[in-house]
Amino acid sequence: MTQYNFAYLDEQTKRMIRRAILKGLAIPGYQVPFASREMPMPYGWGTGGVQVSAAILTPEDRFKVIDQGADDTTNAVSIRTFFERTAGVATTTATSDASVIQTRHRIPEEPLTEKQILVYQVPIPEPLRFLEPRESETRKMHALEEYGLMHVKLYEDISRHGHIATSYAYPVTVEGRFVMDPSPIPKFDNPKLGDMAAIQLFGAGREQRIYALPPYTKVVSLDFDDHPFEASKADHPCGLCGAEESYLDEVIIDDAGGRMFVCSDTDYCERRQAAGHVGKLGGKDAA
Amino acid sequence: MQAETLSGGFADPAIQSAQAFRGVMEAMARPGTVRSISGATPPAPLSGAAGTVLLTLCDPDTPVYLAGEADCDAVRGWLAFHTGAPLAGPSHCMFAVGTWDQLNPLSVYKIGTPEYPDRSATLIVECTELTGSGACLKGPGIKTSSALSVPEVQAFQHNTALFPLGLDFILTCGNTVAALPRSTRVSEADGATEVSSCTLP
Amino acid sequence: MYVAVKGGERAIENAHAWLAEERRGDKSIAELGIAQIREQMKLAVDRVMAEGSLYDPDLAALAIKQARGDLIEAIFLIRAYRTTLPRFGASQPVDTGAMACDRRISATFKDLPGGQVLGPTFDYTHRLLDFKLAADGEVPKAPQRDAAAGDVPHVTDFLNREGLIEEAPQDDTDPPDLTREPLEVPADRALRLQALARADEGFTLGLAYSTQRGYARNHAFVGELRIGAVSVEMDIPELGFAIEIGEVALTECETVNQFKGSKTEPPQFTRGYGLVFGQTERKAISMALVDRALRWEELGEDDVGAPAQDAEFVLYHADNIQATGFLEHIKLPHYVDFQSELELVRKLRCEAGADQAQEAAE
Ligand SMILES: [Zn+2]
Numbered sequence: 001m002t003q004y005n006f007a008y009l010d011e012q013t014k015r016m017i018r019r020a021i022l023k024g025l026a027i028p029g030y031q032v033p034f035a036s037r038e039m040p041m042p043y044g045w046g047t048g049g050v051q052v053s054a055a056i057l058t059p060e061d062r063f064k065v066i067d068q069g070a071d072d073t074t075n076a077v078s079i080r081t082f083f084e085r086t087a088g089v090a091t092t093t094a095t096s097d098a099s100v101i102q103t104r105h106r107i108p109e110e111p112l113t114e115k116q117i118l119v120y121q122v123p124i125p126e127p128l129r130f131l132e133p134r135e136s137e138t139r140k141m142h143a144l145e146e147y148g149l150m151h152v153k154l155y156e157d158i159s160r161h162g163h164i165a166t167s168y169a170y171p172v173t174v175e176g177r178f179v180m181d182p183s184p185i186p187k188f189d190n191p192k193l194g195d196m197a198a199i200q201l202f203g204a205g206r207e208q209r210i211y212a213l214p215p216y217t218k219v220v221s222l223d224f225d226d227h228p229f230e231a232s233k234a235d236h237p238c239g240l241c242g243a244e245e246s247y248l249d250e251v252i253i254d255d256a257g258g259r260m261f262v263c264s265d266t267d268y269c270e271r272r273q274a275a276g277h278v279g280k281l282g283g284k285d286a287a
Numbered sequence: 288m289q290a291e292t293l294s295g296g297f298a299d300p301a302i303q304s305a306q307a308f309r310g311v312m313e314a315m316a317r318p319g320t321v322r323s324i325s326g327a328t329p330p331a332p333l334s335g336a337a338g339t340v341l342l343t344l345c346d347p348d349t350p351v352y353l354a355g356e357a358d359c360d361a362v363r364g365w366l367a368f369h370t371g372a373p374l375a376g377p378s379h380c381m382f383a384v385g386t387w388d389q390l391n392p393l394s395v396y397k398i399g400t401p402e403y404p405d406r407s408a409t410l411i412v413e414c415t416e417l418t419g420s421g422a423c424l425k426g427p428g429i430k431t432s433s434a435l436s437v438p439e440v441q442a443f444q445h446n447t448a449l450f451p452l453g454l455d456f457i458l459t460c461g462n463t464v465a466a467l468p469r470s471t472r473v474s475e476a477d478g479a480t481e482v483s484s485c486t487l488p
Numbered sequence: 489m490y491v492a493v494k495g496g497e498r499a500i501e502n503a504h505a506w507l508a509e510e511r512r513g514d515k516s517i518a519e520l521g522i523a524q525i526r527e528q529m530k531l532a533v534d535r536v537m538a539e540g541s542l543y544d545p546d547l548a549a550l551a552i553k554q555a556r557g558d559l560i561e562a563i564f565l566i567r568a569y570r571t572t573l574p575r576f577g578a579s580q581p582v583d584t585g586a587m588a589c590d591r592r593i594s595a596t597f598k599d600l601p602g603g604q605v606l607g608p609t610f611d612y613t614h615r616l617l618d619f620k621l622a623a624d625g626e627v628p629k630a631p632q633r634d635a636a637a638g639d640v641p642h643v644t645d646f647l648n649r650e651g652l653i654e655e656a657p658q659d660d661t662d663p664p665d666l667t668r669e670p671l672e673v674p675a676d677r678a679l680r681l682q683a684l685a686r687a688d689e690g691f692t693l694g695l696a697y698s699t700q701r702g703y704a705r706n707h708a709f710v711g712e713l714r715i716g717a718v719s720v721e722m723d724i725p726e727l728g729f730a731i732e733i734g735e736v737a738l739t740e741c742e743t744v745n746q747f748k749g750s751k752t753e754p755p756q757f758t759r760g761y762g763l764v765f766g767q768t769e770r771k772a773i774s775m776a777l778v779d780r781a782l783r784w785e786e787l788g789e790d791d792v793g794a795p796a797q798d799a800e801f802v803l804y805h806a807d808n809i810q811a812t813g814f815l816e817h818i819k820l821p822h823y824v825d826f827q828s829e830l831e832l833v834r835k836l837r838c839e840a841g842a843d844q845a846q847e848a849a850e
Pocket of ligand 1: 238239240241242243246262263268269270272
């Protein structure tokens, strides 16, 4: 059968996606509709991110893929292999060596630079979707800047639980205008969204939306004066590298329910360990 | 058909358009930065950068308005052959290309709708110079402030006031490109060249 | 000592190898050929072509083989292949009046020009397992007659002549293209029909059935159901006229629905329409019923809040490739989001516990 094009997509599809990316950058936080294509991996498995990556990658790039912060989770491996095969692009697991990073559910711990682009896989791009299931309605709400419903929902959480009960995909306001879903990153990552040196692109394949944050964009997590936004994480250091400030995965380590906490960003953790940082359970003798 | 019509396209479209797009995207994401892009050699009066932008972004789905001198047989034939983009008037185009004077008045272009602000025109402005000095720029994509040689200031201020509606601009000169999205706040630099003399909030 | 799980790459390769082995099954059994699937699993092939939006029986058969008979997986393979194909242009509208009908029935008239042709239908088979097939599937040749010459007129044309059914005027505007532009609501009828034509058969069937049971009942009769081949013609600009580029099998269903009349319209019948690749009559009839239900607004009917009336609900959930992908993606790791929920629940429980303790103390 036929050879596939560079980065799989045909040129006309790439142009369509590229035009959407430019409009997304020009209107930060606004969801640009695009005619998402069927990709050779299922919807919901990163087809939006894959299409954005396919539209921006050049042969000079070095590509990194993370899922839940890790380079070696099966879906990250699968997407990385896809681009090695279809774009012949170099890949890496080192955050600082990558020029394009496609991610699902995390922002790397290591601050990104102006030479980098972060591409998010987005399942449900509409921050108002769970308050209003109809696209025709939510589109009007964005047009009219009618975000009262979102504040009411968050405030109901506070009156019921004493806290805002949203811990991931925590909505943000972009440049004081559009309310945006940052994809299901933990709210711990929210403060990194704003003023980032790298370009951030968001692709939702099944929902056919692309949106963007140019570098150094003002991004504010929604909150209230009496309940300011708080980026939280498990109150432990990493068991392997001892990091105090990284986002942690909880791992069950024995049948008795014993637990340990390790960095979700595997590259960050490995680099720290290589540099000699040792957590409580990371040393050779700790077994 | 003229030889000029058939030549001057991308030799390796997939790779060259990817490289050119990265230049345009970086320009749009970081207003005030000037980059070089290459690949196309369009007929006069189009610059290499404007031709490269057209080949990178235009196809049969994008009506193009050729303003002023750009609307000549050579350019029409070249654009049709290499992109298949239909020609349109300024009020129906997705892309327009020409000098600042020839593209004006700006009020006729599509600025999007409140529900679909992305359905707006992108203007490729051919400039006689393009440098990172002149008017002061602030907004998304800019750390504190940047500067750019813009054809005028007031028109961009009007455009920014329409946000989230509005036009987006790609500025071209020779083989260089810069961009001014609608989100960029433009003001006169008061100390001639000093970038730090910006007075915007 | 804890070591993070590594080796995703190896795991994937091994899984693929095992999958290939399972696909082949017992090697002492002859391997299934593409031609066998194409010829003997024709209705599966037709469904894959219809919902995959690509008319190519050999590719559909290959997809079915590769997908181990999982038809949604096969449809997915076809869709992913389809997106990579260049588009040369659009065909002329096919003329179903000129269809070479294998089957053509009307439930509204006992007899009519062109006749009732049962064709190769399950309809009147007794659903008894045929154990003979297990041993020997060879069959005697079915009786034949010459095909009737000339076009077969549509039943709705007869009603139209009397003015008893709503007009369906010719519309020459280019239809929107769901595969080229993002779906946008409200969607006009052309776009809705396009979405329904590739919609999941089961979803469409369920919605159609719900209208029969009273959720936006529209009293449908099968005015006509026809299955057969039509020629596909395409304008060739260089030639200045259209030429036949091939032939496709289609199933077309037109329903005739009751309608009381409105302030502006006299009482008359209304239409529902279904058109699907291949021999896919369950799908085509379902499509016609759902089409009719979605037309409530243009016909001035009440919105009774039924699912089949809700265009946004129907169109955004009818595509089985979108649905299955998103449904199955919850198998992917979600431990980052789950971890953030864990932290929150622990915090809330901790505070609730403190509150209770304080209340008890008071
Ligand atoms: Zn660590």
